Amino acid sequence: MDANATTPLLPEVVEAMRPFWTETFGNASSIHQQGQQARAAVERARESVAGLIGCRAAEVVFTSGGTESDNLALFGTLAPGDHLIASSMEHSAVMQAAEALAGRGVEVSFLPATGQGLVEPSALEAALRPNTRLVSVMLANNETGVIQPVRELAELSHAAGALFHSDAVQAAGKLAIDVKALGCDLLSISGHKMYAPQGVGALFVRRNVRLRPIFFGGNHERGRRAGTENVAGIVGLGRAAELARTWLANGEQQALAALRDRLEQGILAQVEEAGVNGVGAERVANTSNLYFDHVEAEALVIALDLKGLAVSGGSACQSGSTEPSHVLRAMGLSVARARASLRISLSRMTTGDEVDCALALVPAAVARLRKLAPGSVCTPPGE
Numbered sequence: 001m002d003a004n005a006t007t008p009l010l011p012e013v014v015e016a017m018r019p020f021w022t023e024t025f026g027n028a029s030s031i032h033q034q035g036q037q038a039r040a041a042v043e044r045a046r047e048s049v050a051g052l053i054g055c056r057a058a059e060v061v062f063t064s065g066g067t068e069s070d071n072l073a074l075f076g077t078l079a080p081g082d083h084l085i086a087s088s089m090e091h092s093a094v095m096q097a098a099e100a101l102a103g104r105g106v107e108v109s110f111l112p113a114t115g116q117g118l119v120e121p122s123a124l125e126a127a128l129r130p131n132t133r134l135v136s137v138m139l140a141n142n143e144t145g146v147i148q149p150v151r152e153l154a155e156l157s158h159a160a161g162a163l164f165h166s167d168a169v170q171a172a173g174k175l176a177i178d179v180k181a182l183g184c185d186l187l188s189i190s191g192h193k194m195y196a197p198q199g200v201g202a203l204f205v206r207r208n209v210r211l212r213p214i215f216f217g218g219n220h221e222r223g224r225r226a227g228t229e230n231v232a233g234i235v236g237l238g239r240a241a242e243l244a245r246t247w248l249a250n251g252e253q254q255a256l257a258a259l260r261d262r263l264e265q266g267i268l269a270q271v272e273e274a275g276v277n278g279v280g281a282e283r284v285a286n287t288s289n290l291y292f293d294h295v296e297a298e299a300l301v302i303a304l305d306l307k308g309l310a311v312s313g314g315s316a317c318q319s320g321s322t323e324p325s326h327v328l329r330a331m332g333l334s335v336a337r338a339r340a341s342l343r344i345s346l347s348r349m350t351t352g353d354e355v356d357c358a359l360a361l362v363p364a365a366v367a368r369l370r371k372l373a374p375g376s377v378c379t380p381p382g383e
Helices: 011-017 033-053 066-075 092-102 121-127 150-159 231-249 252-270 297-306 326-330 335-339 352-372
Strands: 060-063 083-087 107-111 132-136 163-167 186-190 201-205 274-276 287-292 341-345
Touching: 011 231, 033 060, 033 186, 033 231, 060 066, 066 092, 066 132, 066 163, 066 186, 066 201, 083 092, 092 107, 107 121, 121 150, 132 150, 150 163, 231 252, 252 274, 252 287, 252 352, 297 341, 297 352, 326 335, 335 341
Parallel strands: 083 107, 083 132, 132 163, 163 186
Antiparallel strands: 060 201, 186 201, 274 287, 287 341
């Protein structure tokens, strides 16, 4: 139950990719038959990804994943003297890129969050400046699943003459996305969050948005991203995009949300001094972030792992950090509660039986750890 960290490849994705490892393995830039077959596969996948997010195929740039897509969006549009606005809850791919840009002469502002984990349009309106070039706010948060009011934020950005980027890595395949309706100029997605392989992603770049490359070499991706295409990975991303469109069209996210809600309600019915971070805000169907006071989330993750349940204390990219989640801290949680928070993220393959298993394991693990916590009443030996 850690699908926000990564997802398995769907069988249909594996089958789509298989020929491009061993049979049709040509370089998509080669003009011979093998190369032409690879190029055709890449372009079919580009059409599929475009269909998932509602854009033209020519507006899709394939990358190595969400981190590169975010970095390309920021470094590709900003120059010294420009002003960047990002939310204080962004993924580290945006947060650290913003810090690096600040060291290169870009002015950077971070927007505060509400207690529900939302960016209020009024906060953006107050932060906009004449030299604001780019606003970057994620569509769905990777830790809480909270969905941001991207359309309103994009409208405000455009009214001030700024571009709008959204990190949609945790939204793609979970929400119906239409970049035109949202008003995005740039939007990032990653394959391994939507049942495609790790190491492939895409950046939507609206037509007429000038993007400076951050890699230099061949003229791949219309000069926007140098490097030989990862054909098998791109094919997998394209097939995953097709499957996601079908899954969304069938309304299956509602069944997943029902499983998530049953899990949350079942845990909270059994565990006192616990709650949901981001409760009351609209969230993606699969994500739950819960706090358990008087428990260290890291210890809880380990205890559950020993029982066969994989969950997370936050973003996988921040694993090993001694600092509490910057997302939860931005929402106003204390250091202690942020460190007591656990992310459970379901996948499309999660079953009701697995939810029942988690409902037995999580409350029991919390109870054991609370007994071991300093100041707790110890059970005498033998009892």
